[in-house]
Amino acid sequence: MSELIVFAFPTETGASEMDETIHYLKKEELIELKDAAVVIRKPDGKIKVKQATNLVGAGAFGGAFWGMLIGLLFWAPWLGLAIGAVAGAISGAMSDYGINDDFIKEVGATIKPGGSALFLLISKWTEDKALDRLKKFNATIIRTSLSKEDEQKLKAAFGAGE
Numbered sequence: 356m357s358e359l360i361v362f363a364f365p366t367e368t369g370a371s372e373m374d375e376t377i378h379y380l381k382k383e384e385l386i387e388l389k390d391a392a393v394v395i396r397k398p399d400g401k402i403k404v405k406q407a408t409n410l411v412g413a414g415a416f417g418g419a420f421w422g423m424l425i426g427l428l429f430w431a432p433w434l435g436l437a438i439g440a441v442a443g444a445i446s447g448a449m450s451d452y453g454i455n456d457d458f459i460k461e462v463g464a465t466i467k468p469g470g471s472a473l474f475l476l477i478s479k480w481t482e483d484k485a486l487d488r489l490k491k492f493n494a495t496i497i498r499t500s501l502s503k504e505d506e507q508k509l510k511a512a513f514g515a516g517e
Contacts, residue, residue: 357389357501359458362473362494363465367395370471373492377475380488386480395471458499465495476501 364370370393380386395403466472473494 356503358477359499359501360475360477361462361497363497364471364494367469367471370473373473373489376488380485385485387478388475389478390476392474394474396466396468398469400468461497465497
């Protein structure tokens with residue numbers, strides 16, 4: 356089972372700062388990532404997404420997955436009713452992959468303008484040791500678990516099959 360975990364920060368640099376520690380946790384084999392992305396929400400609300408390639412190399416899901424998820428998290432709440440139906444359909448599709456509406460709403464509400472987030476798709480980790488090393492960053496943690504089946508559905512949907 357994989358976990359999709361979001362570490363949210365009130366500053367634009369928080370995710371990048373945690374990025375280095377995650378890199379060391381990988382080297383120490385305390386965390387095994389399938390994919391990762393850094394999201395920065397500028398003060399004007401605009402979103403900048405970058406694949407955290409320094410963490411995982413070529414990502415398992417890639418830009419299509421992160422683009423779809425990040426778009427849903429940040430643009431859907433501010434879209435009009437006409438687009439709301441499309442957002443609802445996308446949201447429903449994401450729940451088919453184990454990412455539910457509560458998770459989507461919580462992430463969208465937590466990452467405020469001027470903030471950032473580190474999105475990690477974790478396949479395996481020594482949670483207590485990793486979290487102990489990460490607590491110094493004072494991040495808000497939002498998580499969801501994905502079954503192997505849900506993860507495979509996500510990979511297939513975004514063209515990243517095994």
